[in-house]
Amino acid sequence: MAVIVGWIAESVQEILQISGLTLQSFLVFCTAFIVACFLLKPRRNLPPYPAGRVPVLGHLLALGRAPHLKLTAWRRQYGDVFTVRMGMEDVVVLNGYAAVKDALVDRSELFASRPPNYLADAMVGFGKDIAFARWGTEFRQRKRFATAVLKNLGMKGGTGSIEEKIREEASCLRNRIAEYNGNPSDIAHDIRVAAANVICSMVMGKRYDYRDETFRELSEAVEMAQFESGAGQIISVFPFLRFVPVVNRAGINALQEAFKIQNVLKGEISRHRENLDRENPRDFLDFCLLEVEKQEKVEGLTEVHVVYMAEDLFFAGLSTTTDTLRWSLLYMTLNPNIQNKVQQELDAVVGESLPTLSHRSQLPYVNACLLEVMRIRPVVPLTIQHAPTETLKVREYDIPKGTQVLPNLYSLHMDPAYWPDPDRFDPGRFLDAEGNVVNNPDSFMPFSGGRRVCLGEQLARMELFLFFSTLLQSFTFRTPEDAPRPTTDGVFGITLPPHPFKLCAIPR
Numbered sequence: 001m002a003v004i005v006g007w008i009a010e011s012v013q014e015i016l017q018i019s020g021l022t023l024q025s026f027l028v029f030c031t032a033f034i035v036a037c038f039l040l041k042p043r044r045n046l047p048p049y050p051a052g053r054v055p056v057l058g059h060l061l062a063l064g065r066a067p068h069l070k071l072t073a074w075r076r077q078y079g080d081v082f083t084v085r086m087g088m089e090d091v092v093v094l095n096g097y098a099a100v101k102d103a104l105v106d107r108s109e110l111f112a113s114r115p116p117n118y119l120a121d122a123m124v125g126f127g128k129d130i131a132f133a134r135w136g137t138e139f140r141q142r143k144r145f146a147t148a149v150l151k152n153l154g155m156k157g158g159t160g161s162i163e164e165k166i167r168e169e170a171s172c173l174r175n176r177i178a179e180y181n182g183n184p185s186d187i188a189h190d191i192r193v194a195a196a197n198v199i200c201s202m203v204m205g206k207r208y209d210y211r212d213e214t215f216r217e218l219s220e221a222v223e224m225a226q227f228e229s230g231a232g233q234i235i236s237v238f239p240f241l242r243f244v245p246v247v248n249r250a251g252i253n254a255l256q257e258a259f260k261i262q263n264v265l266k267g268e269i270s271r272h273r274e275n276l277d278r279e280n281p282r283d284f285l286d287f288c289l290l291e292v293e294k295q296e297k298v299e300g301l302t303e304v305h306v307v308y309m310a311e312d313l314f315f316a317g318l319s320t321t322t323d324t325l326r327w328s329l330l331y332m333t334l335n336p337n338i339q340n341k342v343q344q345e346l347d348a349v350v351g352e353s354l355p356t357l358s359h360r361s362q363l364p365y366v367n368a369c370l371l372e373v374m375r376i377r378p379v380v381p382l383t384i385q386h387a388p389t390e391t392l393k394v395r396e397y398d399i400p401k402g403t404q405v406l407p408n409l410y411s412l413h414m415d416p417a418y419w420p421d422p423d424r425f426d427p428g429r430f431l432d433a434e435g436n437v438v439n440n441p442d443s444f445m446p447f448s449g450g451r452r453v454c455l456g457e458q459l460a461r462m463e464l465f466l467f468f469s470t471l472l473q474s475f476t477f478r479t480p481e482d483a484p485r486p487t488t489d490g491v492f493g494i495t496l497p498p499h500p501f502k503l504c505a506i507p508r
Protein backbone atom coordinates (compact mmCIF):
# COMPACT_ATOMS: atom_id res chain seq x y z
CA MET A 1 0.00 0.00 0.00
CA ALA A 2 2.77 2.40 1.05
CA VAL A 3 4.56 1.66 -2.24
CA ILE A 4 1.43 2.52 -4.28
CA VAL A 5 0.82 5.76 -2.35
CA GLY A 6 4.49 6.71 -2.81
CA TRP A 7 4.27 5.96 -6.53
CA ILE A 8 1.10 8.11 -6.91
CA ALA A 9 2.74 11.00 -4.96
CA GLU A 10 5.85 10.81 -7.17
CA SER A 11 3.78 10.72 -10.37
CA VAL A 12 1.69 13.75 -9.29
CA GLN A 13 4.88 15.66 -8.46
CA GLU A 14 6.29 14.82 -11.88
CA ILE A 15 3.08 15.98 -13.62
CA LEU A 16 3.14 19.27 -11.67
CA GLN A 17 6.77 19.86 -12.65
CA ILE A 18 6.19 19.11 -16.33
CA SER A 19 2.90 21.05 -16.61
CA GLY A 20 3.86 23.97 -14.39
CA LEU A 21 0.49 23.68 -12.56
CA THR A 22 0.09 24.30 -8.82
CA LEU A 23 -1.34 21.49 -6.66
CA GLN A 24 -4.62 23.43 -6.23
CA SER A 25 -5.14 23.96 -9.96
CA PHE A 26 -4.24 20.33 -10.62
CA LEU A 27 -6.93 19.15 -8.13
CA VAL A 28 -9.51 21.53 -9.65
CA PHE A 29 -8.67 20.17 -13.10
CA CYS A 30 -9.06 16.53 -11.94
CA THR A 31 -12.38 17.26 -10.19
CA ALA A 32 -13.71 19.07 -13.27
CA PHE A 33 -12.65 16.14 -15.45
CA ILE A 34 -14.45 13.56 -13.26
CA VAL A 35 -17.62 15.69 -13.04
CA ALA A 36 -17.59 16.23 -16.83
CA CYS A 37 -17.22 12.48 -17.45
CA PHE A 38 -20.15 11.83 -15.13
CA LEU A 39 -22.36 14.53 -16.69
CA LEU A 40 -21.49 13.69 -20.30
CA LYS A 41 -22.06 9.95 -19.83
CA PRO A 42 -25.29 9.24 -21.69
CA ARG A 43 -28.17 8.71 -19.23
CA ARG A 44 -29.47 5.24 -19.74
CA ASN A 45 -32.87 3.99 -18.82
CA LEU A 46 -32.06 0.30 -18.55
CA PRO A 47 -34.07 -2.06 -16.30
CA PRO A 48 -32.82 -2.21 -12.67
CA TYR A 49 -29.71 -4.09 -11.58
CA PRO A 50 -30.03 -6.75 -8.86
CA ALA A 51 -27.76 -6.36 -5.84
CA GLY A 52 -24.38 -8.08 -5.86
CA ARG A 53 -22.67 -6.17 -8.68
CA VAL A 54 -18.93 -5.68 -8.14
CA PRO A 55 -16.46 -3.61 -10.16
CA VAL A 56 -14.98 -5.26 -13.27
CA LEU A 57 -16.77 -8.62 -12.83
CA GLY A 58 -20.27 -7.17 -12.48
CA HIS A 59 -22.69 -9.95 -11.48
CA LEU A 60 -20.50 -12.82 -12.68
CA LEU A 61 -19.73 -13.98 -9.12
CA ALA A 62 -23.30 -13.51 -7.91
CA LEU A 63 -24.63 -15.60 -10.82
CA GLY A 64 -22.52 -18.55 -9.70
CA ARG A 65 -22.47 -21.95 -11.37
CA ALA A 66 -26.19 -22.15 -12.10
CA PRO A 67 -27.13 -18.77 -13.63
CA HIS A 68 -30.56 -20.03 -14.80
CA LEU A 69 -31.50 -20.72 -11.17
CA LYS A 70 -30.14 -17.41 -9.90
CA LEU A 71 -31.90 -15.41 -12.63
CA THR A 72 -35.16 -17.24 -11.91
CA ALA A 73 -34.77 -16.49 -8.19
CA TRP A 74 -34.03 -12.81 -8.95
CA ARG A 75 -37.27 -12.63 -10.92
CA ARG A 76 -39.16 -13.02 -7.63
CA GLN A 77 -37.26 -10.04 -6.20
CA TYR A 78 -36.77 -7.72 -9.19
CA GLY A 79 -39.64 -8.58 -11.54
CA ASP A 80 -39.78 -9.89 -15.10
CA VAL A 81 -37.18 -7.56 -16.61
CA PHE A 82 -33.83 -6.62 -15.10
CA THR A 83 -30.25 -5.97 -16.15
CA VAL A 84 -27.22 -7.99 -15.13
CA ARG A 85 -23.69 -6.85 -15.67
CA MET A 86 -21.47 -9.52 -17.25
CA GLY A 87 -17.96 -8.13 -17.00
CA MET A 88 -18.05 -5.00 -19.13
CA GLU A 89 -21.46 -5.67 -20.73
CA ASP A 90 -25.02 -4.94 -19.67
CA VAL A 91 -27.32 -7.88 -20.39
CA VAL A 92 -31.08 -7.44 -20.23
CA VAL A 93 -32.79 -10.56 -18.86
CA LEU A 94 -36.41 -11.35 -19.76
CA ASN A 95 -38.28 -13.67 -17.41
CA GLY A 96 -41.71 -15.27 -17.47
CA TYR A 97 -44.04 -16.02 -20.35
CA ALA A 98 -45.41 -12.50 -20.90
CA ALA A 99 -42.03 -10.79 -21.25
CA VAL A 100 -40.41 -13.59 -23.28
CA LYS A 101 -43.38 -14.00 -25.64
CA ASP A 102 -43.61 -10.25 -26.15
CA ALA A 103 -39.97 -10.17 -27.32
CA LEU A 104 -39.48 -13.48 -29.12
CA VAL A 105 -42.90 -13.98 -30.66
CA ASP A 106 -44.93 -10.74 -30.77
CA ARG A 107 -41.94 -8.53 -31.70
CA SER A 108 -39.88 -11.32 -33.17
CA GLU A 109 -38.04 -9.37 -35.88
CA LEU A 110 -37.06 -6.60 -33.51
CA PHE A 111 -35.30 -9.09 -31.22
CA ALA A 112 -33.92 -11.33 -33.95
CA SER A 113 -30.26 -10.37 -34.07
CA ARG A 114 -27.29 -11.73 -32.14
CA PRO A 115 -24.81 -9.63 -30.17
CA PRO A 116 -21.07 -10.06 -30.82
CA ASN A 117 -19.55 -13.04 -29.02
CA TYR A 118 -15.88 -13.21 -29.86
CA LEU A 119 -15.34 -16.95 -29.37
CA ALA A 120 -18.59 -18.18 -30.92
CA ASP A 121 -18.14 -15.82 -33.87
CA ALA A 122 -14.58 -17.05 -34.46
CA MET A 123 -15.77 -20.67 -34.42
CA VAL A 124 -18.33 -20.08 -37.17
CA GLY A 125 -16.45 -17.80 -39.54
CA PHE A 126 -17.76 -14.49 -38.14
CA GLY A 127 -21.36 -14.60 -39.32
CA LYS A 128 -21.15 -17.22 -42.08
CA ASP A 129 -23.36 -19.74 -40.27
CA ILE A 130 -26.96 -19.56 -39.03
CA ALA A 131 -26.99 -19.75 -35.23
CA PHE A 132 -24.67 -16.80 -34.56
CA ALA A 133 -25.32 -14.80 -37.73
CA ARG A 134 -26.68 -11.27 -37.28
CA TRP A 135 -30.21 -10.52 -38.44
CA GLY A 136 -30.40 -9.54 -42.12
CA THR A 137 -31.08 -10.83 -45.63
CA GLU A 138 -28.15 -13.26 -45.66
CA PHE A 139 -29.20 -14.87 -42.37
CA ARG A 140 -32.85 -15.05 -43.43
CA GLN A 141 -32.05 -16.71 -46.76
CA ARG A 142 -29.68 -19.24 -45.18
CA LYS A 143 -32.11 -20.19 -42.41
CA ARG A 144 -35.08 -20.44 -44.77
CA PHE A 145 -33.06 -22.60 -47.14
CA ALA A 146 -31.71 -24.91 -44.39
CA THR A 147 -35.18 -25.28 -42.87
CA ALA A 148 -36.60 -26.27 -46.28
CA VAL A 149 -33.80 -28.81 -46.82
CA LEU A 150 -34.36 -30.41 -43.40
CA LYS A 151 -38.09 -30.55 -44.07
CA ASN A 152 -37.48 -32.09 -47.48
CA LEU A 153 -35.15 -34.72 -46.00
CA GLY A 154 -37.51 -35.34 -43.08
CA MET A 155 -40.57 -35.83 -45.25
CA LYS A 156 -38.90 -38.25 -47.62
CA GLY A 157 -40.58 -41.59 -46.90
CA GLY A 158 -39.33 -45.16 -47.19
CA THR A 159 -35.80 -46.55 -47.26
CA GLY A 160 -33.16 -43.87 -46.82
CA SER A 161 -35.59 -41.45 -45.15
CA ILE A 162 -34.59 -39.65 -41.96
CA GLU A 163 -37.13 -41.72 -40.06
CA GLU A 164 -35.53 -44.92 -41.33
CA LYS A 165 -32.11 -43.65 -40.34
CA ILE A 166 -33.22 -42.73 -36.83
CA ARG A 167 -34.92 -46.10 -36.37
CA GLU A 168 -31.76 -47.86 -37.55
CA GLU A 169 -29.75 -45.84 -35.04
CA ALA A 170 -32.28 -46.50 -32.25
CA SER A 171 -31.99 -50.22 -32.95
CA CYS A 172 -28.14 -50.04 -32.81
CA LEU A 173 -28.39 -48.13 -29.52
CA ARG A 174 -30.72 -50.76 -28.11
CA ASN A 175 -28.25 -53.52 -29.06
CA ARG A 176 -25.34 -51.68 -27.47
CA ILE A 177 -27.25 -51.13 -24.23
CA ALA A 178 -28.29 -54.81 -24.19
CA GLU A 179 -24.56 -55.68 -24.06
CA TYR A 180 -24.41 -54.28 -20.50
CA ASN A 181 -26.66 -57.18 -19.40
CA GLY A 182 -28.50 -55.05 -16.88
CA ASN A 183 -25.26 -54.10 -15.08
CA PRO A 184 -24.81 -50.52 -13.80
CA SER A 185 -23.54 -48.37 -16.66
CA ASP A 186 -23.39 -44.75 -17.77
CA ILE A 187 -24.89 -44.84 -21.25
CA ALA A 188 -24.31 -41.13 -21.99
CA HIS A 189 -21.61 -41.94 -24.55
CA ASP A 190 -23.77 -44.50 -26.34
CA ILE A 191 -26.64 -42.03 -26.65
CA ARG A 192 -24.28 -39.35 -27.92
CA VAL A 193 -22.85 -41.65 -30.58
CA ALA A 194 -26.36 -42.53 -31.78
CA ALA A 195 -27.41 -38.87 -31.95
CA ALA A 196 -24.17 -37.96 -33.77
CA ASN A 197 -24.85 -40.63 -36.35
CA VAL A 198 -28.33 -39.22 -37.03
CA ILE A 199 -26.75 -35.87 -37.84
CA CYS A 200 -24.04 -37.53 -39.96
CA SER A 201 -26.74 -39.37 -41.90
CA MET A 202 -28.68 -36.20 -42.49
CA VAL A 203 -25.72 -33.96 -43.31
CA MET A 204 -23.43 -36.38 -45.15
CA GLY A 205 -25.81 -39.18 -46.11
CA LYS A 206 -23.98 -41.89 -44.21
CA ARG A 207 -23.76 -43.40 -40.77
CA TYR A 208 -20.43 -44.48 -39.42
CA ASP A 209 -19.32 -47.58 -37.63
CA TYR A 210 -18.80 -46.58 -33.97
CA ARG A 211 -15.13 -47.53 -34.20
CA ASP A 212 -14.48 -45.51 -37.39
CA GLU A 213 -11.52 -43.14 -36.96
CA THR A 214 -13.15 -40.13 -38.73
CA PHE A 215 -16.36 -40.58 -36.76
CA ARG A 216 -14.50 -40.70 -33.46
CA GLU A 217 -12.52 -37.60 -34.41
CA LEU A 218 -15.67 -35.75 -35.42
CA SER A 219 -17.83 -36.59 -32.41
CA GLU A 220 -14.97 -36.03 -29.96
CA ALA A 221 -14.19 -32.68 -31.59
CA VAL A 222 -17.83 -31.56 -31.22
CA GLU A 223 -17.85 -32.60 -27.57
CA MET A 224 -14.48 -30.97 -26.82
CA ALA A 225 -15.32 -27.78 -28.74
CA GLN A 226 -18.45 -27.35 -26.63
CA PHE A 227 -16.68 -28.20 -23.40
CA GLU A 228 -13.79 -25.80 -24.07
CA SER A 229 -16.01 -23.02 -25.37
CA GLY A 230 -17.89 -23.05 -22.05
CA ALA A 231 -14.66 -22.30 -20.17
CA GLY A 232 -13.41 -20.12 -23.04
CA GLN A 233 -16.35 -17.70 -22.71
CA ILE A 234 -14.05 -15.59 -20.53
CA ILE A 235 -12.52 -14.21 -23.77
CA SER A 236 -15.98 -13.24 -24.99
CA VAL A 237 -16.75 -11.44 -21.73
CA PHE A 238 -13.32 -9.73 -21.69
CA PRO A 239 -12.18 -9.84 -25.35
CA PHE A 240 -8.72 -8.40 -24.51
CA LEU A 241 -7.95 -11.61 -22.56
CA ARG A 242 -7.66 -13.50 -25.83
CA PHE A 243 -4.11 -12.13 -26.03
CA VAL A 244 -3.17 -13.31 -22.53
CA PRO A 245 -1.44 -16.72 -22.55
CA VAL A 246 -2.85 -19.43 -20.23
CA VAL A 247 -6.09 -17.44 -19.69
CA ASN A 248 -6.86 -17.81 -23.40
CA ARG A 249 -6.08 -21.57 -23.43
CA ALA A 250 -9.69 -22.86 -23.37
CA GLY A 251 -10.70 -20.44 -26.12
CA ILE A 252 -7.80 -21.53 -28.34
CA ASN A 253 -8.57 -25.21 -27.69
CA ALA A 254 -12.21 -24.61 -28.66
CA LEU A 255 -11.10 -23.00 -31.92
CA GLN A 256 -8.74 -25.89 -32.68
CA GLU A 257 -11.53 -28.42 -32.14
CA ALA A 258 -13.79 -26.36 -34.42
CA PHE A 259 -11.06 -26.47 -37.13
CA LYS A 260 -11.03 -30.27 -36.88
CA ILE A 261 -14.78 -30.41 -37.51
CA GLN A 262 -14.45 -27.99 -40.40
CA ASN A 263 -11.69 -30.15 -41.94
CA VAL A 264 -13.83 -33.30 -41.80
CA LEU A 265 -16.68 -31.33 -43.40
CA LYS A 266 -14.41 -29.91 -46.12
CA GLY A 267 -13.28 -33.46 -46.99
CA GLU A 268 -16.92 -34.59 -47.20
CA ILE A 269 -17.83 -31.61 -49.38
CA SER A 270 -15.05 -32.52 -51.86
CA ARG A 271 -16.27 -36.12 -52.02
CA HIS A 272 -19.88 -34.95 -52.47
CA ARG A 273 -18.85 -32.61 -55.27
CA GLU A 274 -17.15 -35.47 -57.15
CA ASN A 275 -20.25 -37.68 -57.27
CA LEU A 276 -23.08 -35.16 -57.08
CA ASP A 277 -26.26 -36.44 -58.75
CA ARG A 278 -28.03 -33.20 -59.69
CA GLU A 279 -31.40 -34.90 -60.09
CA ASN A 280 -31.30 -36.75 -56.78
CA PRO A 281 -29.73 -34.79 -53.93
CA ARG A 282 -29.18 -37.29 -51.10
CA ASP A 283 -28.41 -35.19 -48.05
CA PHE A 284 -27.85 -31.70 -46.62
CA LEU A 285 -24.47 -31.27 -48.34
CA ASP A 286 -25.85 -32.27 -51.75
CA PHE A 287 -28.69 -29.74 -51.46
CA CYS A 288 -26.22 -27.05 -50.43
CA LEU A 289 -23.78 -27.80 -53.25
CA LEU A 290 -26.61 -27.52 -55.78
CA GLU A 291 -27.57 -24.18 -54.28
CA VAL A 292 -23.95 -22.99 -54.45
CA GLU A 293 -24.13 -23.71 -58.21
CA LYS A 294 -27.59 -22.22 -58.81
CA GLN A 295 -27.70 -19.35 -56.30
CA GLU A 296 -31.51 -19.35 -56.56
CA LYS A 297 -32.53 -19.05 -52.93
CA VAL A 298 -29.40 -17.91 -51.14
CA GLU A 299 -27.47 -15.14 -52.84
CA GLY A 300 -23.70 -15.45 -52.59
CA LEU A 301 -23.76 -18.90 -50.93
CA THR A 302 -20.27 -20.44 -51.07
CA GLU A 303 -18.78 -23.72 -49.90
CA VAL A 304 -17.30 -21.81 -46.97
CA HIS A 305 -20.81 -20.95 -45.78
CA VAL A 306 -21.82 -24.58 -46.25
CA VAL A 307 -19.03 -25.72 -43.91
CA TYR A 308 -20.23 -23.38 -41.15
CA MET A 309 -23.92 -24.15 -41.67
CA ALA A 310 -23.21 -27.89 -41.40
CA GLU A 311 -21.01 -27.27 -38.36
CA ASP A 312 -24.00 -25.53 -36.73
CA LEU A 313 -26.10 -28.66 -37.10
CA PHE A 314 -23.52 -30.66 -35.15
CA PHE A 315 -23.08 -27.97 -32.49
CA ALA A 316 -26.77 -27.25 -32.04
CA GLY A 317 -28.19 -30.71 -32.66
CA LEU A 318 -25.95 -33.13 -30.80
CA SER A 319 -25.73 -32.18 -27.12
CA THR A 320 -29.30 -30.89 -27.02
CA THR A 321 -30.80 -34.19 -28.15
CA THR A 322 -28.34 -36.29 -26.11
CA ASP A 323 -28.98 -34.31 -22.92
CA THR A 324 -32.78 -34.44 -23.31
CA LEU A 325 -32.68 -38.21 -23.78
CA ARG A 326 -30.45 -38.59 -20.74
CA TRP A 327 -32.88 -36.49 -18.67
CA SER A 328 -35.77 -38.63 -19.92
CA LEU A 329 -34.08 -41.84 -18.71
CA LEU A 330 -33.08 -40.24 -15.42
CA TYR A 331 -36.68 -39.21 -14.70
CA MET A 332 -37.84 -42.71 -15.64
CA THR A 333 -35.49 -44.28 -13.08
CA LEU A 334 -36.76 -41.83 -10.45
CA ASN A 335 -40.45 -42.43 -11.28
CA PRO A 336 -41.05 -46.19 -11.73
CA ASN A 337 -44.83 -45.78 -11.82
CA ILE A 338 -44.64 -43.33 -14.69
CA GLN A 339 -42.16 -45.60 -16.48
CA ASN A 340 -44.60 -48.45 -16.04
CA LYS A 341 -47.44 -46.45 -17.61
CA VAL A 342 -45.23 -45.55 -20.58
CA GLN A 343 -44.39 -49.22 -21.12
CA GLN A 344 -48.02 -50.30 -20.84
CA GLU A 345 -48.99 -47.81 -23.52
CA LEU A 346 -46.12 -48.94 -25.77
CA ASP A 347 -47.01 -52.61 -25.31
CA ALA A 348 -50.66 -51.95 -26.16
CA VAL A 349 -50.00 -49.81 -29.25
CA VAL A 350 -46.65 -50.92 -30.67
CA GLY A 351 -46.26 -54.46 -29.38
CA GLU A 352 -42.99 -56.16 -30.33
CA SER A 353 -42.25 -54.26 -33.56
CA LEU A 354 -39.85 -51.30 -33.67
CA PRO A 355 -41.78 -48.03 -33.02
CA THR A 356 -42.41 -45.81 -36.04
CA LEU A 357 -43.56 -42.20 -36.36
CA SER A 358 -47.00 -43.45 -37.37
CA HIS A 359 -47.44 -44.68 -33.77
CA ARG A 360 -46.85 -41.20 -32.38
CA SER A 361 -50.43 -39.99 -32.47
CA GLN A 362 -51.61 -43.12 -30.63
CA LEU A 363 -49.16 -42.70 -27.74
CA PRO A 364 -50.33 -39.64 -25.79
CA TYR A 365 -48.70 -40.66 -22.51
CA VAL A 366 -45.29 -41.24 -24.16
CA ASN A 367 -45.55 -37.83 -25.81
CA ALA A 368 -46.66 -36.17 -22.58
CA CYS A 369 -43.65 -37.69 -20.80
CA LEU A 370 -41.23 -36.21 -23.32
CA LEU A 371 -42.90 -32.79 -23.11
CA GLU A 372 -42.65 -32.89 -19.31
CA VAL A 373 -38.93 -33.75 -19.59
CA MET A 374 -38.40 -30.70 -21.82
CA ARG A 375 -40.40 -28.53 -19.42
CA ILE A 376 -38.66 -29.55 -16.24
CA ARG A 377 -35.15 -29.56 -17.73
CA PRO A 378 -34.95 -27.34 -20.84
CA VAL A 379 -31.48 -28.09 -22.14
CA VAL A 380 -30.98 -24.58 -23.57
CA PRO A 381 -32.36 -22.69 -20.56
CA LEU A 382 -31.20 -19.21 -21.60
CA THR A 383 -31.41 -19.58 -25.43
CA ILE A 384 -28.56 -18.14 -27.47
CA GLN A 385 -28.20 -14.41 -26.67
CA HIS A 386 -30.51 -12.19 -28.70
CA ALA A 387 -29.98 -8.53 -29.64
CA PRO A 388 -32.53 -5.90 -30.72
CA THR A 389 -32.18 -4.70 -34.30
CA GLU A 390 -33.10 -1.16 -33.23
CA THR A 391 -33.43 0.80 -30.00
CA LEU A 392 -36.76 -0.13 -28.43
CA LYS A 393 -38.83 -0.16 -25.28
CA VAL A 394 -39.43 -3.10 -22.97
CA ARG A 395 -42.04 -2.07 -20.44
CA GLU A 396 -40.96 1.43 -19.35
CA TYR A 397 -37.27 0.85 -20.14
CA ASP A 398 -35.16 1.79 -23.18
CA ILE A 399 -33.08 -1.03 -24.63
CA PRO A 400 -30.44 0.26 -27.07
CA LYS A 401 -29.91 -1.50 -30.40
CA GLY A 402 -27.40 -4.36 -30.08
CA THR A 403 -27.79 -4.81 -26.29
CA GLN A 404 -27.45 -8.41 -25.19
CA VAL A 405 -30.86 -9.83 -24.33
CA LEU A 406 -31.25 -13.16 -22.52
CA PRO A 407 -34.70 -14.77 -22.61
CA ASN A 408 -34.81 -17.02 -19.52
CA LEU A 409 -36.78 -20.04 -20.76
CA TYR A 410 -36.20 -21.82 -17.46
CA SER A 411 -38.25 -19.15 -15.68
CA LEU A 412 -41.23 -19.90 -17.97
CA HIS A 413 -41.08 -23.62 -17.34
CA MET A 414 -40.76 -23.25 -13.59
CA ASP A 415 -43.46 -20.62 -13.16
CA PRO A 416 -45.93 -21.89 -10.50
CA ALA A 417 -48.64 -19.67 -12.03
CA TYR A 418 -48.65 -21.99 -15.05
CA TRP A 419 -47.11 -25.14 -13.57
CA PRO A 420 -48.23 -25.76 -9.99
CA ASP A 421 -45.52 -27.47 -7.91
CA PRO A 422 -43.09 -27.01 -10.82
CA ASP A 423 -40.34 -29.29 -9.45
CA ARG A 424 -42.63 -32.32 -9.53
CA PHE A 425 -42.28 -34.52 -12.63
CA ASP A 426 -45.84 -35.00 -13.86
CA PRO A 427 -46.59 -35.88 -17.51
CA GLY A 428 -50.29 -35.42 -16.72
CA ARG A 429 -49.76 -31.66 -17.12
CA PHE A 430 -49.61 -32.21 -20.88
CA LEU A 431 -52.83 -34.21 -21.16
CA ASP A 432 -56.31 -32.72 -21.41
CA ALA A 433 -59.45 -34.11 -19.77
CA GLU A 434 -59.92 -36.59 -22.65
CA GLY A 435 -56.33 -37.81 -22.37
CA ASN A 436 -55.17 -35.99 -25.55
CA VAL A 437 -51.74 -34.36 -25.67
CA VAL A 438 -51.54 -30.60 -25.25
CA ASN A 439 -48.55 -29.90 -27.47
CA ASN A 440 -48.09 -26.15 -27.22
CA PRO A 441 -49.41 -24.84 -23.90
CA ASP A 442 -48.63 -21.34 -22.66
CA SER A 443 -45.37 -20.80 -20.78
CA PHE A 444 -43.65 -23.67 -22.61
CA MET A 445 -40.92 -22.86 -25.15
CA PRO A 446 -38.11 -25.46 -25.04
CA PHE A 447 -37.21 -24.67 -28.67
CA SER A 448 -37.62 -20.90 -28.14
CA GLY A 449 -39.83 -19.09 -30.66
CA GLY A 450 -40.13 -16.50 -33.41
CA ARG A 451 -37.47 -15.77 -36.01
CA ARG A 452 -34.74 -17.51 -34.04
CA VAL A 453 -36.75 -20.61 -33.16
CA CYS A 454 -34.72 -23.82 -33.19
CA LEU A 455 -34.03 -24.95 -36.75
CA GLY A 456 -34.00 -28.61 -35.78
CA GLU A 457 -37.21 -28.75 -33.73
CA GLN A 458 -38.99 -31.26 -35.97
CA LEU A 459 -35.92 -33.45 -36.29
CA ALA A 460 -35.34 -33.32 -32.52
CA ARG A 461 -38.97 -34.29 -31.82
CA MET A 462 -38.67 -37.26 -34.20
CA GLU A 463 -35.42 -38.40 -32.60
CA LEU A 464 -36.69 -38.05 -29.04
CA PHE A 465 -39.83 -40.00 -29.80
CA LEU A 466 -38.14 -42.84 -31.69
CA PHE A 467 -35.18 -43.25 -29.32
CA PHE A 468 -37.25 -42.95 -26.14
CA SER A 469 -40.01 -45.30 -27.22
CA THR A 470 -37.56 -47.90 -28.60
CA LEU A 471 -35.56 -47.90 -25.35
CA LEU A 472 -38.58 -48.00 -23.03
CA GLN A 473 -40.09 -50.79 -25.10
CA SER A 474 -36.93 -52.86 -24.64
CA PHE A 475 -35.72 -52.09 -21.12
CA THR A 476 -36.83 -51.10 -17.66
CA PHE A 477 -34.44 -48.50 -16.30
CA ARG A 478 -33.51 -48.61 -12.61
CA THR A 479 -31.04 -46.88 -10.33
CA PRO A 480 -28.34 -49.40 -9.30
CA GLU A 481 -29.21 -50.89 -5.92
CA ASP A 482 -26.27 -49.63 -3.89
CA ALA A 483 -26.06 -46.26 -5.66
CA PRO A 484 -27.35 -43.01 -4.09
CA ARG A 485 -30.43 -41.42 -5.65
CA PRO A 486 -29.12 -39.43 -8.65
CA THR A 487 -29.46 -35.67 -8.43
CA THR A 488 -31.74 -33.80 -10.81
CA ASP A 489 -29.54 -30.69 -10.68
CA GLY A 490 -28.15 -29.90 -14.09
CA VAL A 491 -24.59 -28.90 -15.00
CA PHE A 492 -24.87 -25.45 -16.56
CA GLY A 493 -22.66 -25.03 -19.62
CA ILE A 494 -23.30 -24.64 -23.34
CA THR A 495 -26.30 -26.90 -22.64
CA LEU A 496 -27.80 -28.23 -19.40
CA PRO A 497 -26.99 -31.96 -19.10
CA PRO A 498 -27.60 -34.02 -15.95
CA HIS A 499 -24.64 -34.90 -13.73
CA PRO A 500 -23.11 -38.22 -14.85
CA PHE A 501 -25.21 -41.11 -13.53
CA LYS A 502 -25.33 -44.87 -13.84
CA LEU A 503 -28.43 -46.91 -14.45
CA CYS A 504 -29.33 -50.55 -14.95
CA ALA A 505 -31.13 -51.30 -18.22
CA ILE A 506 -33.04 -54.51 -17.39
CA PRO A 507 -34.17 -56.27 -20.61
CA ARG A 508 -37.96 -56.72 -20.67
Ligand code: HEM
Pocket residue numbers: 130131132143199312313314316317318320321324379380383384385446447448449451452453454455456457459460
Ligand atom coordinates in the same frame (compact mmCIF):
# COMPACT_ATOMS: atom_id res chain seq x y z
C1 HEM B 1 -34.05 -31.43 -27.77
C2 HEM B 1 -33.39 -30.89 -28.76
C3 HEM B 1 -33.23 -29.42 -29.00
C4 HEM B 1 -33.58 -28.35 -28.23
C5 HEM B 1 -34.28 -28.35 -26.88
C6 HEM B 1 -33.18 -27.15 -28.96
C7 HEM B 1 -33.40 -25.86 -28.51
C8 HEM B 1 -32.91 -24.73 -29.16
C9 HEM B 1 -32.99 -23.40 -28.62
C10 HEM B 1 -33.64 -23.01 -27.30
C11 HEM B 1 -32.38 -22.59 -29.51
C12 HEM B 1 -32.13 -21.09 -29.35
C13 HEM B 1 -33.17 -20.25 -30.01
C14 HEM B 1 -32.98 -18.79 -29.67
O1 HEM B 1 -31.86 -18.30 -29.69
O2 HEM B 1 -33.98 -18.13 -29.33
C15 HEM B 1 -31.96 -23.38 -30.63
C16 HEM B 1 -31.35 -22.87 -31.77
C17 HEM B 1 -30.95 -23.64 -32.83
N1 HEM B 1 -31.08 -25.01 -32.96
FE1 HEM B 1 -31.93 -26.27 -31.60
N2 HEM B 1 -32.60 -27.53 -30.14
C18 HEM B 1 -32.61 -28.89 -30.22
C19 HEM B 1 -32.14 -29.67 -31.26
C20 HEM B 1 -31.65 -29.19 -32.45
C21 HEM B 1 -31.30 -30.00 -33.59
C22 HEM B 1 -31.46 -31.52 -33.67
C23 HEM B 1 -30.79 -29.16 -34.54
C24 HEM B 1 -30.30 -29.45 -35.93
C25 HEM B 1 -29.79 -30.57 -36.32
C26 HEM B 1 -30.86 -27.80 -34.00
C27 HEM B 1 -30.44 -26.67 -34.66
C28 HEM B 1 -30.53 -25.39 -34.16
C29 HEM B 1 -30.03 -24.20 -34.86
C30 HEM B 1 -29.32 -24.18 -36.22
C31 HEM B 1 -30.32 -23.11 -34.03
C32 HEM B 1 -30.06 -21.63 -34.32
C33 HEM B 1 -31.32 -20.98 -34.90
C34 HEM B 1 -31.16 -19.50 -35.22
O3 HEM B 1 -30.21 -18.87 -34.76
O4 HEM B 1 -32.01 -18.95 -35.93
N3 HEM B 1 -31.38 -27.86 -32.74
N4 HEM B 1 -32.28 -24.70 -30.40
